[in-house]
Amino acid sequence: MIVDPETFDEDEAYRLMISAFVPRPIAFVSTRSPEGVDNCAPFSFAMGVSSAPMVLAVSVGSRHGRPKDTARNILETREFVVNLVTEDIAERMNIASGDYAPEVSEFDEAGLTRAPSLAVRPPRIAESPVNFECRLLQHVVVADNTVCFGAVVRMHVADEVLAGGVVDPRRLRAVGRLGYKYYCRTTDVFEMVRPRVTGPKAARPTEAR
Numbered sequence: 074m075i076v077d078p079e080t081f082d083e084d085e086a087y088r089l090m091i092s093a094f095v096p097r098p099i100a101f102v103s104t105r106s107p108e109g110v111d112n113c114a115p116f117s118f119a120m121g122v123s124s125a126p127m128v129l130a131v132s133v134g135s136r137h138g139r140p141k142d143t144a145r146n147i148l149e150t151r152e153f154v155v156n157l158v159t160e161d162i163a164e165r166m167n168i169a170s171g172d173y174a175p176e177v178s179e180f181d182e183a184g185l186t187r188a189p190s191l192a193v194r195p196p197r198i199a200e201s202p203v204n205f206e207c208r209l210l211q212h213v214v215v216a217d218n219t220v221c222f223g224a225v226v227r228m229h230v231a232d233e234v235l236a237g238g239v240v241d242p243r244r245l246r247a248v249g250r251l252g253y254k255y256y257c258r259t260t261d262v263f264e265m266v267r268p269r270v271t272g273p274k275a276a277r278p279t280e281a282r
């Protein structure tokens with residue numbers, strides 16, 4: 074199958090793309106509307122962009138031609154929190170993804186607990202062991218998506234998921250998104266180390282990542 078996106082049906086393209094570009098982390102984004110409603114919703118079009126400074130990006134789509142509540146809140150308040158999704162909260166994340174009206178808080182609908190953030194107003198999701206408090210650095214509109222780049226102003230990591238200064242995937246038990254209704258666990262972990270290059274290699278002014 075070879076697809077020319079220019080001539081492909083939009084819905085089919087969406088289904089094909091989200092089932093092929095996998096697995097994706099799920100950014101469970103909490104925001105607070107200007108009216109004070111605490112919103113949270115999952116987004117798997119999300120990525121780490123930079124570690125120094127620490128920057129994450131989340132791509133938020135539109136609904137009926139208007140940006141989803143998360144994008145509206147981020148653009149209006151310039152603050153959001155990215156919470157990681159683990160097996161324990163996967164079902165509540167799914168409940169929070171429903172099409173709720175802006176005045177309804179998904180925290181209450183999904184039975185999630187608000188934990189105060191330190192540097193931004195939107196609360197963290199208490200049940201999530203990793204939270205990134207972000208300030209909007211810039212946004213880029215791509216078709217009907219608003220890609221929000223967040224400068225991380227605080228990162229919270231629960232002690233239980235740490236081992237030797239890094240997050241241990243076996244303790245974290247993060248969930249990834251596949252296509253359609255499919256998700257994956259991250260418990261089948263294996264190891265590889267990057268090759269040691271002996272011949273000519275790229276200049277390394279700083280430690281390679």
Ligand SMILES: Cc1cc2nc3c(=O)[nH]c(=O)nc-3n(C[C@H](O)[C@H](O)[C@H](O)COP(=O)(O)O)c2cc1C
Pocket residue numbers: 099112113114115116117118119132133134135141142143144166167169170171172173250
């Ligand atoms: C696992 C998962 C991943 C999702 N990823 C995205 C995404 O990347 N972009 C998007 O626009 N919607 C995504 N959605 C749908 C939104 O979560 C959904 O539209 C939600 O109602 C948006 O809430 P809001 O209007 O409060 O922002 C995803 C849903 C699920 C369950």
